[in-house]
Amino acid sequence: MNIRGFFNFILRRKSSKTIARERLRHVLIQDRAEASPHLLELLREELHGVISRYMVVDSQSSRVFLDQGEGAALLKATFTVKSFKRGRDEAS
Amino acid sequence: MGEVLVVTSGKGGVGKTTTVANLGTGLAMAGKKVVLVDADIGLRNLDVVMGLENRIVFDLVDVVENRCRLKQALIRDKRLEGLFLLPASQAKDKSAVKPEQMEKLCKSLSSDYDYILVDCPAGIEQGFKNAIAGADRALIVTTPEVSAVRDADRIIGLLEAAELKDPRLIVNRLRPDMVRRGDMMDVEDIREILAIELIGVVPDDEGIIVSTNKGEPIVNGGSSLAARAFLHISRRLMGEEIPFLNLDRSDGFFSRLKKIMGMGSRD
């Protein structure tokens, strides 16, 4: 860190290096997801399997996708719940 | 059997041709038999970077179309015994060659040479597919910029899909002063984001332009950091273990402080 880096640090200002790194990380998440859509499809199938242990969900309408969050990519999944399995009441 | 190395990047103008010329020269200086293949058909460049543009009679397309024998198209370097260039055709375009033809060409070269360095065109289309067709290993050149690293990531994915495992990364045109100011990504950031192994870092150096003007690769007698960086990469290609150069010549207050505290950055 040099003098300028030090002031950036004190003022909590981002250097262009940090901005570049964050933008790159972000764009690569989108790029990689776009380049191999089968990975998200695979994830959707696996999630369906896991969720089905707890509730009955509709597999036709389910979606797993990446969305833009504030400064970060968000993984979003939606499953339509048809019914919730009956669990045993927890003893209190 | 020689090894076929393709030098590729995705993005144009990041230093593929410069890298091929210097690594080939470095390997030949170490006594290896080397042939440089210019696969950038239609945009021939490697010949001028090597200073061999006046000696071209036949080219790569002549060879694959059997208009001449392979030996007739190879141009011997001005200085180094074991160094040859197979120039690209300037008149044709990238569709003039098929991947199977490149593969066959690389195979026949690898029986006579220790290293075959293929200079890949920019982009991910036919020219890229041709250039990687006969390769055993890939070197990926990038610069410390978002667009170049992004394209490198795409190339890594495509190489994986083509079963070319374990590519090595070269970060070219690094400006240590800008990294220090916080205005350029450092090598560790790039390496971590791309998640591939680094084989070398070459600083941005005016000497590269001067040497390109003269048609003499900078490793040919230069003691600059860029020359040493390329020489080190060529030795790493031969399997030697050489520590990375410290490109940062500054000894400012903070870098001294960091050294004292053992926080010095590796580049």
Ligand SMILES: Nc1ncnc2c1ncn2[C@@H]1O[C@H](COP(=O)(O)OP(=O)(O)OP(=O)(O)O)[C@@H](O)[C@H]1O
């Ligand atoms: N380390 C460096 N320092 C300074 N200039 C450099 C460096 N590396 C390359 N250059 C310059 O950058 C320009 C592009 O380099 P080069 O032709 O090797 O790139 P390339 O990736 O082969 O381009 P293309 O995609 O068009 O084939 C050239 O003018 C070259 O001299």
Ligand SMILES: [Mg+2]
């Ligand atoms: Mg080039």
